[in-house]
Amino acid sequence: MKTSSFSTFTDVLSLSLTLLLLLSLPSPSLGAAKCNADDKKVLLQIKAGLNNPYLLASWTPDTDCCSWYALDCDSKTGRVIHLTIFDGNVSAQIPATIGDLPYLEMLDMNRLTNLNGPIPSSIAKLTNLNFLRLKSNRLSGVVPTFLSQLKKLTFLDLSFNFFSGSIPPSLSQLPNLLALHLDHNNLTGNIPDSFGSFAGNTPDLYLSNNFLSGQVPKSLGYVNFSSEIDLSSNNLVGDASFLFGKNKTVQFVELSMNSFQFDLSKVEFPDGLTNLDLSVNKIFGSLPAGLTKLNLQFLNVSYNSLCGQIPQGGKLQSFDSTAYDHNKCLCGAPLAAC
Template sequence: MQQNSAMKTSAKIVLSISILLFLSLPSPAFSAHPKCNSHDKKVLLEIKAALNNPYHLASWDPNVDCCSWYAMECDPNTGRVNALTIFSGNISGQIPPAVGDLPYLETLVFRKLTNLTGQIPSAITKLTRLKMLRLSWTNLSGPVPSFLSQLKTLTYLDLSFNDLTGSIPPSLSQLPNLQAIHLDRNKLTGSIPESFGHWAGTTPDIYLSHNNLTGPVPASFGNLNFSFQIDLSRNKLEGDASFLFGRSKTVLTIDLSRNLFEFDLSKVEFPVNLTNLDLNHNKIFGSLPQGLTQLDLQFLNVSYNRLCGPIPQGGALQRFDQYSYFHNRCLCGAPLPPCK
């Protein structure tokens, strides 16, 4: 009996030691995340100083682990800074070249900073892992830099709502992973590069509205299939743009409004998934094709053109009010007055 009792006691001791040893082992679920990399922390403090130590970055305290700071993120496994997102702050100055010294950065955002001025720094090209570059709603000026074509990992480029001038660099079409490019709401001039009809990868959605672009849309655009949207509105583009359409296309939104486009709409076949079509304020002629009645349109505006003939009955066309159709040469029928 004493021997059995001793054996049971020994077994309990061994089991207790085993549990303690198990609990002392490092576990991914309970181990602390690595601290912010010291190099990255130094660079972030340089960026803060270059922006005149704004209150917006008050949490950037050198005595605190930088992975807990506002407006940036660290990789939870390595502690390297992988996102810098400075947004809607009272910040003056220029984009510090030091941003290029964050080698693991995948997201860089300076957005809604109306006192941010200067040009886009070439130091950004050092960010070889960058996937999202969003410099929008600022007062950045100068050209759209051609060196951005060096950012081969980029999937999203947004330079909208700035004061950028000059022409669009043809080299941007060399970005092989781009899914969307926003150059809208700037002061860009010249024509749309012919190279934008030949992308190195899949076709990105293109936003070029509210600029001063001129000339025709490159005919090579007819071979492109935009997955979601193409917006060329509010420029001075001209000529035939009917090749942007086609039943086999998958695009959902086409906005060509407020340009000088001139083509026969009656000959156009529309993408079957098209939900938003804006052609207002152009020189488009012909009649509205019956094919429009087969679309599940959520938005339509063909006003201020040179269209003629009855508005086809059926589909969504009578859901829109007269303002979607008025100021044409002789369009008629509901919701406009009856045809004579």
């Protein structure tokens, strides 16, 4: 499966959210509270449930758990609020006991070699959680509906795993969500119609590299994605032109590797659009002159059924011919003259 051309932006957004959460921690001091005894007991159970991996070697019963690697405590209460276990050799499932850290705000378990199995239902008990990243593991099963109970979530990333089945419509009930990453899995079925009516602001949406099918719900045309929508590398069909609009704020639109079919000449693009990938679809018509007014940093409309002269001006001639190749009858710089 291909990697999104906008992955750098995604990583920057993810890092920014992580840093904001870390900066919200109270400043450490000599009088900081020691680790809560109940949390310490749970952490040792989590370590055992992960088969005592080397990256948790500092988790020993005779030391204060607030000094352990891969976690942070609140300096006033000693309760564990951040758990960040990543880049290690782990062969286990997520321990159910992870749901027994009631003050946890951030759970980040990613790039663990063989972290497998389903997401345990006990995670629904973590009602203070605002950041959940389980990226780049070997997790499987369905995306659980109980995640919609975590009302404080601002960031949810389950990408690069083996989740299957359909996307739960109930995820739209998360009122504070800013970004939803379900890309690079084995998800099937339609994009939920409810994603056109999130309880709060519409989050940036990453659904690429799955097996989603059908048409994009019309409801998505009534919402405004603040930065990015990525539906690439699926089996989606029909009209997706309603995702655009002059007054929308979306900057990155990635629709490549589908079977979308609509007249591009009738599309009005947002003024702030900087990255557009429509390649490998069945899009027809001509390139609208409005594209010359955009500050495009990336453009790819190759492998479609477009015709006519490429408009002159703006950034359109700054891209090489590969951005326009394999269309029905496009012409003009950087392609051959009409």
